[in-house]
Amino acid sequence: MADYNWNERHLINFENNNALYTNDLHVFYGTKEAINGIDMQFQKNKITALIGPSGCGKSTYLRSLNRMNDTIDTARVTGEIMYEGVDINAKNVNVYEVRRRIGMVFQRPNPFAKSIYENIAFPHRQAGIRKKAELDEIVETSLKQAALWDQVKDELQRSALAISGGQAQRLCIARALSVKPDIILMDEPASALDPISTMQIEETMQELKKDYSIIIVTHNMQQASRISDYTAFFYTGDVIEYDETLKIFTNPTCKSTEDYVSGRFG
Numbered sequence: 001m002a003d004y005n006w007n008e009r010h011l012i013n014f015e016n017n018n019a020l021y022t023n024d025l026h027v028f029y030g031t032k033e034a035i036n037g038i039d040m041q042f043q044k045n046k047i048t049a050l051i052g053p054s055g056c057g058k059s060t061y062l063r064s065l066n067r068m069n070d071t072i073d074t075a076r077v078t079g080e081i082m083y084e085g086v087d088i089n090a091k092n093v094n095v096y097e098v099r100r101r102i103g104m105v106f107q108r109p110n111p112f113a114k115s116i117y118e119n120i121a122f123p124h125r126q127a128g129i130r131k132k133a134e135l136d137e138i139v140e141t142s143l144k145q146a147a148l149w150d151q152v153k154d155e156l157q158r159s160a161l162a163i164s165g166g167q168a169q170r171l172c173i174a175r176a177l178s179v180k181p182d183i184i185l186m187d188e189p190a191s192a193l194d195p196i197s198t199m200q201i202e203e204t205m206q207e208l209k210k211d212y213s214i215i216i217v218t219h220n221m222q223q224a225s226r227i228s229d230y231t232a233f234f235y236t237g238d239v240i241e242y243d244e245t246l247k248i249f250t251n252p253t254c255k256s257t258e259d260y261v262s263g264r265f266g
């Protein structure tokens with residue numbers, strides 16, 4: 001690897017219209033520091049891609065944004081995660097409400113072993129919605145938003161375990177959307193999918209950003225350059241360069257970013 005200056009930073013700052021931002025965010029697994037104090041702001045109604053070599057902390061950072069790292073015993077998160085004027089990393093915050101407002105879609109589609117309909121209706125029924133018409137409406141709206149309705153509307157009782165991987169991922173997106181989040185975190189949502197399903201997910205994301213802010217971890221440079229408005233290049237727990245996607249992929253400031261996006265290392 002070339003001799004890069006890893007102390008170099010080139011980070012974009014937004015004055016307004018932030019969906020979320022972090023101040024001095026650190027994440028530790030036991031004594032090991034995986035995120036070294038990241039200040040980063042995410043724009044509303046935009047897609048922001050997090051890229052970087054394996055193990056540099058993209059997923060750890062993403063998971064901290066809706067307190068998913070709370071589910072890992074050894075993980076400890078310090079610093080602020082500011083959302084709507086509230087530090088959602090504070091102790092007294094309702095974590096379930098945080099995860100409702102800031103939803104997550106994982107790498108591998110993880111539908112429940114229930115029907116397509118129930119995958120979406122079940123959490124709402126658990127939350128107290130009993131009227132069938134109301135549940136029907138939630139199911140239909142969410143499936144439409146995830147561009148899956150037309151394909152499954154006549155087989156809503158089919159098992160969600162018997163649909164294709166691409167459909168299952170869109171069902172998981174529909175499930176995440178059904179609770180009306182503001183922000184959607186996506187951790188390599190298409191990496192387990194074939195190219196056509198990947199393209200469909202990317203098209204769906206372009207539609208979704210009209211109503212949601214999206215933050216996506218991806219290993220796929222073409223995908224990041226196709227779909228995102230902003231891109232952040234992570235390296236060993238830090239953000240080295242964060243800028244408009246076009247700039248990152250055509251004229252990055254840091255040599256390390258340039259070499260990473262052009263496939264010279266990583």
Ligand SMILES: Nc1ncnc2c1ncn2[C@@H]1O[C@H](COP(=O)(O)OP(=O)(O)OP(=O)(O)O)[C@@H](O)[C@H]1O
Pocket residue numbers: 029034052053054055056057058059060061072074
């Ligand atoms: N549950 C965990 N316990 C301990 N260490 C962890 C855990 N999860 C991640 N790590 C470590 O934290 C660092 C960052 O990992 P993370 O998965 O966030 O990186 P990443 O950039 O998302 O990697 P990849 O692209 O391979 O998914 C790595 O050194 C990893 O080994």
